[in-house]
Amino acid sequence: MNDTALADALLRALEDHVLPLTRKGVAQGNKIFGAALLRKSDGSTVLAETNNETENPLWHGEVHLLKRxxxxxxxxPPEELIFLSTHEPCSMCLSAITWAGFDNFFDFFTHEDSRDSFAIPHDLKILKEVFTLNPGGYRRENAYWKARSVAEVIADADPDQQAALKARADAIRAEYDALSGAYQDGKAANDIPLR
Structure with a gap:
């Protein structure tokens, strides 16, 4: 797939598969993080999941997807799949993606977005406290996988398609903003260790 088709597939997976699950998850007290697996061959969504920390604090969106x-x-098999994460994966999820055998992942939001826009700073705090890494301090291309942001894919898409792709991305961002507000309003009622 070229980047135009890839951007469309990534956005479609978020719109049609991850967001519906995330709406339900947030209503149950879970965080807004989700993930999906897409076929490299045609971009079709194979499986999607969302955060399920109210059942188990380890069920971050990515880890819950890998469990399923x-x-x-x-x-x-992993080598035939694209790994899509709504938010740049935390250190646990980065390791899980690696151990599961995926050679790639794409993220929609950054760690800084998680901290600044969604008031969930734990990813950056853990990277700093445990691994002494500053934001962006891990290698996004290494011997295991290559990571790209959805924004980067959109920027590399056909210029004639970029406005429509950016509009879809903006609509997804707006929905996540609303879901984040719902999560923040209700998080005191759950017993997730790192709220």
């Missing part, structure tokens, strides 16, 4: 991926039979 191992439970569902006959899914394509």
């Amino acid at each position: 991926y191992r439970e569902v039979p006959d899914l394509p």
